[in-house]
Amino acid sequence: MSLDLPEPDFSLSEVFYLSYSNIKRRFFRSIITALGIILGIAFMAALLTNSLILDWLQTESGVEAYQYWLVGISLIVAFGGITNSMLMAVNERVKEIGVYKCIGGLDSHIVRLFIVEALLLGILGGFFGAIIGIGMGIGINLNRASLDELTVILEANFSTLLILFSACILIAIILTSLATYIPARRASKLSPAEALRYEN
Amino acid sequence: MSEDITIRMENVVRTYQMGTQKVKALDGISISIPRGEFHVIMGPSGSGKTTFLNMVGALDVPSEGEVYFEGVPLSKMTQKQLASLRSYKIGFIFQTFNLVPVITALENVALPLIFQKYPRKERKKRAEEMLERVGLGDRMNHTPDELSGGQQQRVAIARALAGKPSLVLADEPTGNLDLKTGFSIVELLREISHETGVTVINSTHDLKLIDIADRISWLRDGTITRTQKRIDVSISSEDVTIPSY
Numbered sequence: 001m002s003l004d005l006p007e008p009d010f011s012l013s014e015v016f017y018l019s020y021s022n023i024k025r026r027f028f029r030s031i032i033t034a035l036g037i038i039l040g041i042a043f044m045a046a047l048l049t050n051s052l053i054l055d056w057l058q059t060e061s062g063v064e065a066y067q068y069w070l071v072g073i074s075l076i077v078a079f080g081g082i083t084n085s086m087l088m089a090v091n092e093r094v095k096e097i098g099v100y101k102c103i104g105g106l107d108s109h110i111v112r113l114f115i116v117e118a119l120l121l122g123i124l125g126g127f128f129g130a131i132i133g134i135g136m137g138i139g140i141n142l143n144r145a146s147l148d149e150l151t152v153i154l155e156a157n158f159s160t161l162l163i164l165f166s167a168c169i170l171i172a173i174i175l176t177s178l179a180t181y182i183p184a185r186r187a188s189k190l191s192p193a194e195a196l197r198y199e200n
Numbered sequence: 201m202s203e204d205i206t207i208r209m210e211n212v213v214r215t216y217q218m219g220t221q222k223v224k225a226l227d228g229i230s231i232s233i234p235r236g237e238f239h240v241i242m243g244p245s246g247s248g249k250t251t252f253l254n255m256v257g258a259l260d261v262p263s264e265g266e267v268y269f270e271g272v273p274l275s276k277m278t279q280k281q282l283a284s285l286r287s288y289k290i291g292f293i294f295q296t297f298n299l300v301p302v303i304t305a306l307e308n309v310a311l312p313l314i315f316q317k318y319p320r321k322e323r324k325k326r327a328e329e330m331l332e333r334v335g336l337g338d339r340m341n342h343t344p345d346e347l348s349g350g351q352q353q354r355v356a357i358a359r360a361l362a363g364k365p366s367l368v369l370a371d372e373p374t375g376n377l378d379l380k381t382g383f384s385i386v387e388l389l390r391e392i393s394h395e396t397g398v399t400v401i402n403s404t405h406d407l408k409l410i411d412i413a414d415r416i417s418w419l420r421d422g423t424i425t426r427t428q429k430r431i432d433v434s435i436s437s438e439d440v441t442i443p444s445y
Contacts, residue, residue, distance in 0.1 A: 006316075007280055007284055008280075008315040008316070009315060009317045010314065010315060018302075025301070099298045099300065101259075102257070103286065103287060103311060103359075104283050191259065192286075194260075
């Protein structure tokens with residue numbers, strides 16, 4: 001015996017639209033989250049750019065091991081900040097999750113809604129973080145070489161910089177998605193009644 | 201025919217674990233609610249009204265007993281089937297409105313239709329139709345924070361009915377509204393239920409709502425003490441209305 005109803009559907013284009021609306025309407029909160037991502041990624045990008053330029057200038061500074069260690073730390077700091085922001089972003093919307101469940105949302109739909117939002121924020125944060133970070137990495141080397149020298153070197157190694165740029169965005173997306181997946185998954189497992197009862 | 205009974209509950213018990221104590225929020229509820237009925241669950245706060253509606257709406261699982269929706273036992277359904285049931289068959293209205301704050305009234309009403317795979321155009325048309333019906337034709341593109349409480353609850357009614365459910369559950373829909381607005385909200389709900397033949401279960405502690413009901417169940421400490429038709433209730437809503445000066 002069953003009622004023979006089709007499975008509820010939540011198409012990606014609708015999810016994108018809702019995520020976009022959420023970022024737009026909760027602009028201040030989104031900016032704070034994005035800033036966390038931007039700072040972490042910019043720190044990492046600046047360190048990596050700096051060590052690349054040192055390499056290209058062929059200075060024997062011997063700071064490489066130290067630099068990688070810093071990059072590792074910058075990643076951890078970024079991850080911590082992003083997790084904190086996303087945790088709050090999910091927590092303040094548990095009631096909304098209850099509503100989505102009442103109108104037919106499955107657990108996977110709820111996770112999808114939050115992951116897509118994280119993706120958009122990750123792309124945004126990664127993009128600006130990479131620009132700022134690479135810019136700073138170049139800037140701090142201006143005392144080591146003249147602007148003309150640097151321009152020549154950067155033009156010669158433009159493809160490497162482009163790879164670094166893309167890697168920064170990719171890392172931002174991965175970190176943000178991971179930091180969102182964990183709390184979103186947990187919240188999506190709540191029964192609709194529990195989610196609706198939830199008070200922040 | 202079992203399909204003429206929208207909801208049947210058999211000896212439903214729901215216990216909550218509160219620390220070391222077990223609290224019975226529902227203690228052996230048995231009831232049948234026929235299709236098209238406007239049923240009011242009347243009880244003071246803490247009597248188990250919300251828990252009752254959670255059982256009926258498949259939002260929570262009973263500790264004992266069985267709930268039948270149009271003859272089908274809910275305990276035999278998978279999570280996905282329950283989500284489908286909520287999407288296609290049940291509309292929810294809450295005390296705190298619970299609209300999605302970041303989208304417009306129109307998009308809120310269209311939201312349940314997304315899950316039913318309505319094409320975009322039809323979705324918009326249906327949502328517009330519903331908003332016109334609840335008298336908000338001129339407020340469609342406003343977000344919830346630009347609407348009054350009564351208007352938000354009208355949007356919620358439109359949302360609950362947009363997906364053409366066979367059952368609407370209203371959990372104290374007047375609880376956050378002033379008397380006049382609250383009354384106009386349940387009045388509207390009753391009108392639409394009579395037009396469409398949808399079954400409505402409305403919980404409240406407001407005795408004035410007896411006039412709207414076809415039948416009334418009195419809920420007290422998790423048990424239904426009595427279910428009666430409106431004409432068999434001997435109090436008049438005038439008795440419980442504060443006279444206006």
